[in-house]
Amino acid sequence: MIDTTAVLGYAWPMAVAPGETVSFHLSSETLAEAQLRVVRVRCADADPAGPGIRTTGPSSAIDGPIDLSHQPIHPGSCAVVADSAQLAGLGDFTFGCYLFPTLIGGRRQTIAARWNELRECGWKLELDEEAHLLLTIADGGRRWNVRAPKPLLEREWVLAAATVDLTGGTVAVHQASLARDGGRDRTGTATAAGPAAIAWPTATPLVLAAQGTGLDKPLRATSHHLNGKIDRPRLYAAALDAGRIGALVDALNPPNTDPALIAAWDFSRDIGGDTIRDLSGHRHDGILHQLPMRAATGANWDGRSNSWTEVPWQYGAIHFHDDDIADCGWKADRKLTVPADWPSGFYALELTAATGEGVSVESYVPFFVRAPRDRATAPLAVVASTATFLAYANSCLRLDQSHFEAMNEGLVLISGDDCYLSAHRELGLSTYDTHSDGSGVCYSSGARPILNMRPRGNTFNYVNDTHLLDWLEEQGIPYDIVTDEDIDREGARALKPYRVVITGSHPEYFSRPMLDAFETYQNAGGRHMYLGGNGFYWRIAFHPTAPGRIEVRRGITGTRTWEGEAGENTLSFTGEPSGLWRSNGRPPQRLVGVGFDAQVFDRSAAYRRLGDSFDPRVAFAFEGIGPDEAIGDFGLRLGGAAGLEIDRADATLGSPPNLMLLATADRIGAGGLPTTEEFRTTHRGLTGDQNARVRADIVFFETSQGGAVFATGSIAWCCALSHDGYDNNVSRLTGNVLRRFLDPRPFD
Amino acid sequence: MLENDPNAAHYPIDPDRLDLVEEFRRAPKGPHSDALQKVLHRMRWAGEPRRYVLIVIEPGRRWMLGRLPERRGGQIERLADHVFTDPADAEWEVFRRRWQAITGRVLPAERTV
Known part of the structure; x- marks a missing residue:
């Protein structure tokens, strides 16, 4: 091995x-x-x-x-506020926020702290191992604690607060449940003796959703990361009673004319970035580390809108996770x-x-x-589906999800990479996975090792796409690489120099600028070959400024391994809706003639020619292929060229009027399982052995200004190209179309 | 939240349906009858604590039986005395273990009779 x-x-x-x-x-x-x-x-x-x-x-x-x-690698997200004289010199004070814990029990999690673990001094408000609020203050020798009487509930909002009353010689924690029905009420207060004076640590940042270790990077600077949402955290220079704490936290805009207001963070400001804003006037702004989820519904979200752009004041929460990772921060070993x-x-x-x-x-x-920025070096561009590669980066589905073996219709295959990932979760998850608290992973970053985007990696996406590169090399056809991110940043300019653009086996994740670029390219005479399945499916965004970062919100339909929380399906990076492109008015059928209809993970099928394939308009495509020849009854992915994830044409979803249905693989067995958006209600007869809508279609259509589109509608297609020494009808059809597409003669 | 429930697969497996055992033994990768599909779904969806998996030792050539860890972050256990050169044999090995766990009936270790 x-x-x-x-x-x-x-x-x-x-x-x-x-x-x-x-x-x-x-x-x-x-x-x-x-x-x-x-x-x-x-x-x-x-x-x-x-x-x-x-x-x-x-x-x-x-x-x-x-x-x-x-x-x-040190995973776990948090907000870090640089130290200030006010933070360091606090006397009596209150910290309060709304809290929505998402993984309680078992270990300590810090909500807010100005703490140095190395010297055991400062203050910290935690959830302890049994989900009780716990305030600790210490000065390196002495230590005072106070613990709330009732444990908190998972996924229930609560007002959580701590007060340090040096004047009165007490410390206290206070919690108040927002929902008090059905046994949910955990409201209560606890008070204990505290010091009359205490020496706080110096040069110690205030941290939200974790605590400081006292160490500096590259060592672990924070620990005890929180799983949960924090909304409207406030810091006030007085020991407040329960009523005033509630008013302080609840106020959307606490008056900055109050000199005791030290910090009032509003997480609904600058949602697309990594800064948290302080409304107090003291500029205790902070920096978010490791990309916690923004645009999260706050304690005051009432469902009147599902978008943070419409009611930003209801999105003042951030969801932190102990396994968030956006940047390993490793030093460069070579350049x-x-x-x-x-x-x-x-x-x-x-x-x-x-x-x-x-x-x-x-x-x-x-x-x-990629090619030099000022010129193309070939008439053909192959798109490196980097958005999709990022979406799947380090997928742990086969390790964590019980559906995988059933979906796979056989034992889960585990590679050496999977064995490593199993024990090294610090590499971070894919957008298919769920965090340790069960919530969906909506961000992915390239600033970490990605084990399934490289040679010898698990066979999907990157590895499958190299079968296309291998075939092009075998044919002696030169190509340039254009990445998804190039297309997102540069639009149609990134595609314009090329007579033909090929999207590979599974270009599933598309941003609006990418889709716009392809539409513009196609309609300006470009030729687009889509040699994959389940493409142009999820609506994503690249981060507006930080490279190598994508976001997806899974919404409530589509083949999804987690479902977005209510109200949390708008992209934080851009404010756009996420979910399926089909749900956003731009189904894949409109761009490439076909769109995702089913998964087929038991055995792949072959295509058979249909009437349109004998039309002189497409004679170029079928040279050397007999009228009754099964196309692709072979291949490296389950024995056929039509399989894994497959697409079909549908005029009601935008397949164009001049589309030619050239071939279809519609004899898919019981393992052909339609995607959820393909049926209205559940009923028998949905699977491929009974349902002709479970199929892969090969289509062709002309666009405007002499352009054209050819699509094969199957992930398995590219993995059949090398069969029998590259001498096969998948290779022949692909080559026939590519050569004609490279020919500058316009299509009618 | 939308969650997968391993306990949801509750199709009752009849210990006397040895015809389904024979059907699986002959063709572990199918295609399978409706009744066998239901048996397999029960086994595959529910799995077992520390689910059986197939570790790829040499792509396309050699595989080893393994077990997932009980919790996230743990090591995958390698069952080094269960190495296969045909994944169908591994499917049979896990099928017979699951059949025994569910029905209490022991099936022979060898796939080919």
Whole structure:
């Protein structure tokens, strides 16, 4: 078994043009050294039934031995407010907020703290192991505690507060449930003896949703991260009674004319960014670390709107998680300026070594080289579906979700990467996973090792797409790589230089700028080949400024592994609705003629030609393919070219009037399971053995100004291209269409 | 919240339906009759504490039986004395373990008779 995880890393940025510099951030817990080589990836799939791992080394300036060190990852989100004289010099004070805990019990979680764990001094308000509010103040020697009498409930809003009354010599915690019916009321107060004076620590930040360790980065700076939502945290320089605490926290705009108001954070400000704003006038603004979920419904959300852009004052909450991770923050071990003569492509650092037990290590760190920014180097562009790669990054579904074996119709296959992920959750989750508190993961970042976006990775997305690259190399057809993020940032300009653009096996995640770019490209005479399935499905956003970050909110329909919470399906990055593009008025059928209809994970099928395929308009496509020939009754993914996730044409969803239905794979068995948005009510007969809407369609249509679209509607398509030494009808059909699409003669 | 409930698969498995055992033994990857599909769904959806999985030792060539950890963040257990060169044999091995756990009846270890 080859060890693919003894050394891991990430490239930053994920994609560069020739002349630009990419840095490589590496870590190994076990290896002191490895051999490094930059490779251009042709095929990333280790399956011996296919072409196998195929890379070429362009010979780079950084090739050679490299010393390695261990760089830990510290997951968990929080807000950090820099220290100030006011925070450091507090006498009597009250901290209060609304709290919505999402994973109680078992361990301590800090709500707010100005605390130095190393010196055991400061103050902190926690949820203890039994879900009781617990206030601790300490000065390094002495320590005072007070604990609320009743434990909090999971997923119920509560007012949570702590007071330090040096004047009266007491400390207290107070909680008040917002819902008091059905046994939900946990309202109560506890008071205990406290000091008359205390020396607070110096140079200590105030942290929300975690506490300071007293250590500095790259060591772990915070610990005891909270799982839950915090809304309207306030800090007040007096020991308030329960009534005044309630008024202070509840006020959307506490008066900054009150000199005792030290901080009043409003998380509904600047929702798209990583800053939290203080309304007090003291500018105790803070920085969010590791991307907690913003645009979360607050304690006052009443359902009048589902969008934070319409009622921002009802979105003053942030949902923190102990497993959030946006940036590993590793130092760069190597930097590479990409030479001008390197062809665009999928690239990777190949790191090889042997473990102490003599096991071969072969680990890859992927990056993408696009064309020079001022010109295309080929008439064909292949889109690197980086939004989709990010959405699936480090998916732990097969480890965590009981549906996976049933969906897979067989034992869950676990790779070496999965074994590593199982025990190393600090690498962060995919947008398919749920956090440790069960809430959906809506962000993904590339600033971390991504094990399923590299050679030898699990076979989906990245690995499947390299079968297309392998086929293009075999055919001798040159191409440039354009990434999703390039298209999001640059719009149709990123596609315009190309006569043909191919989207690969599963371009599932699309932002509005990306969809706009493709529509513009197609209608300006561009030729678009969509050689995949379940494309253009989820509406996402890239972060407006930070590179390599996407967001999706799963909404309440679609094939989804978690469901968005009520009111939390608007993107925090942009304020746009998320969910399916079909639910946003732009079904995939409108762009590429076909759209997702079903999953098929038991066996793939073949296509049969339909009447339209004999029309002279598409004679170019079927040269060398017989009228009764089964198309794609072979392939590396479950034995056929139509499988895994499949798409169909539908005029009511936007398939264009001039669409030609060339072939279909509509003999899908009982393992063909329609996606939820494909049926109105549940009823028998939904599966592929009884339901002709469970199928993969191959379609063609002309756009305007001589452009055209060809779509195959199946993830498995690209993985059939290499069958029988590339001499097969999937390869032939793809090649026929590509050659005609590359021909500048306009389509009618 | 929308959650997967492993206890939701409650199709009653008849210990006397050895015809379904034979059907699975002959073709672990199917296609399967309706009755066998229901048996398999019960087994696969419910799984077991520390679900059985198939660890890929050599892609397309060798696999090892394994078990998921009880909780997130744990190690996957490797059952080193259960290595397979045909994944269908691994499917049979897990099927017979689950059949025994559900029905109390022991099935032979060998898939081919």
